[in-house]
Amino acid sequence: MEDISRDLIEQAQAGNIEAFERIYRASSGFVYSVALRITNSRPEAQEVTQDVFIKIYHNLGNFEFRSSFKTWAYRITVNTALNACKKISKEANRRQDFDGGIDTQIAGVDARKETVEQDDREQAQAKLDVLLRSLNPDQRACIVLREIEGLSYEEIARTLRININTVRSRLKRARLALMAQTGASGGE
Amino acid sequence: MNCKRIQEIIMTDYLDGEASLPLQDQIKEHIASCAQCRAFEQNVRRNAQHLFKDISPVQPPDAVWHRIKEAINEGQTRNAPSFLERFLDSLRESFIVRRPAYAFAAAFTIILMVVVFMGSPFRQQMLVKDYLSRKSAFMLAMNSAPNGELDNAANFNTAIEEYLF
Numbered sequence: 001m002e003d004i005s006r007d008l009i010e011q012a013q014a015g016n017i018e019a020f021e022r023i024y025r026a027s028s029g030f031v032y033s034v035a036l037r038i039t040n041s042r043p044e045a046q047e048v049t050q051d052v053f054i055k056i057y058h059n060l061g062n063f064e065f066r067s068s069f070k071t072w073a074y075r076i077t078v079n080t081a082l083n084a085c086k087k088i089s090k091e092a093n094r095r096q097d098f099d100g101g102i103d104t105q106i107a108g109v110d111a112r113k114e115t116v117e118q119d120d121r122e123q124a125q126a127k128l129d130v131l132l133r134s135l136n137p138d139q140r141a142c143i144v145l146r147e148i149e150g151l152s153y154e155e156i157a158r159t160l161r162i163n164i165n166t167v168r169s170r171l172k173r174a175r176l177a178l179m180a181q182t183g184a185s186g187g188e
Numbered sequence: 189m190n191c192k193r194i195q196e197i198i199m200t201d202y203l204d205g206e207a208s209l210p211l212q213d214q215i216k217e218h219i220a221s222c223a224q225c226r227a228f229e230q231n232v233r234r235n236a237q238h239l240f241k242d243i244s245p246v247q248p249p250d251a252v253w254h255r256i257k258e259a260i261n262e263g264q265t266r267n268a269p270s271f272l273e274r275f276l277d278s279l280r281e282s283f284i285v286r287r288p289a290y291a292f293a294a295a296f297t298i299i300l301m302v303v304v305f306m307g308s309p310f311r312q313q314m315l316v317k318d319y320l321s322r323k324s325a326f327m328l329a330m331n332s333a334p335n336g337e338l339d340n341a342a343n344f345n346t347a348i349e350e351y352l353f
Contacts, residue, residue, distance in 0.1 A: 147240035175236035
């Protein structure tokens with residue numbers, strides 16, 4: 001994602017809705033993409049995208065250009081998406097209790113099947129979605145920011161407000177899990 | 189560096205281009221001479237990295253922007269004051285502006301009432317001073333005057349003195 005110009009942000013801060021729409025057009029793709037990969041659900045990703053931009057709109061006045069808009073927006077996106085994941089997980093647990101132990105993993109996959117398989121040319125994406133589901137949300141956030149958004153370790157650490165070695169550790173575990181899922185040897 | 193350490197670096201800094209040039213060279217050299225680590229590097233690339241290469245950018249449906257815009261407009265409408273709120277605000281504002289004037293008027297009235305009912309504090313002070321000076325003169329006369337002269341010195345020309353003497 002290209003960083004948004006200061007001028008455009010200042011216009012939006014002054015309440016110019018057209019300027020805010022231009023910010024949305026420039027950054028909604030990455031917000032939605034990150035939200036989709038972390039939540040693994042299109043409806044949830046749409047909800048997250050909506051929440052993120054409403055948060056951005058209401059907090060734009062407090063944005064003081066100390067960090068880049070990109071980092072700020074990534075942080076809001078990842079946090080909102082991780083919260084959505086927690087909500088999904090709680091709901092899945094409740095459903096499991098209600099159903100008397102039905103395999104929630106399968107139930108979750110079924111619930112999201114339509115969202116993942118709707119897109120025709122997304123065989124690879126569907127496979128990736130299934131693989132990403134094997135990671136925990138923190139690992140998922142790290143690998144998505146690295147592999148899809150191309151953020152450096154430093155940028156990921158700043159976005160997630162974690163130590164750079166934690167970034168390394170999460171990426172390593174995420175990759176080991178992906179390799180285990182695809183049947184590749186995990187090491188020595 | 190042993191193979192375990194090399195593989196850890198392959199999985200992270202080496203794969204992501206975060207390793208320094210000397211470290212990259214060291215890993216490359218090791219991979220060239222170690223079949224196991226070479227296979228591991230290929231596996232990581234194929235099974236943990238290439239998965240993401242075919243991912244095309246996605247965009248949210250237009251409905252998302254419409255919902256965001258609606259939510260913003262709703263928020264603004266909700267935050268915009270109604271006629272009643274505006275009226276109450278103006279009332280409150282005018283009250284706040286005039287409050288110092290009311291306070292000043294109240295304080296002035298209280299001071300005026302104190303002065304009227306209790307008399308001027310300066311006047312009271314003058315009476316006390318006058319009384320004390322006359323009393324002091326009397327005491328001095330008592331001490332210095334010979335017997336018999338005291339009667340005149342103690343004469344304050346009051347009604348009771350006229351009656352008695």
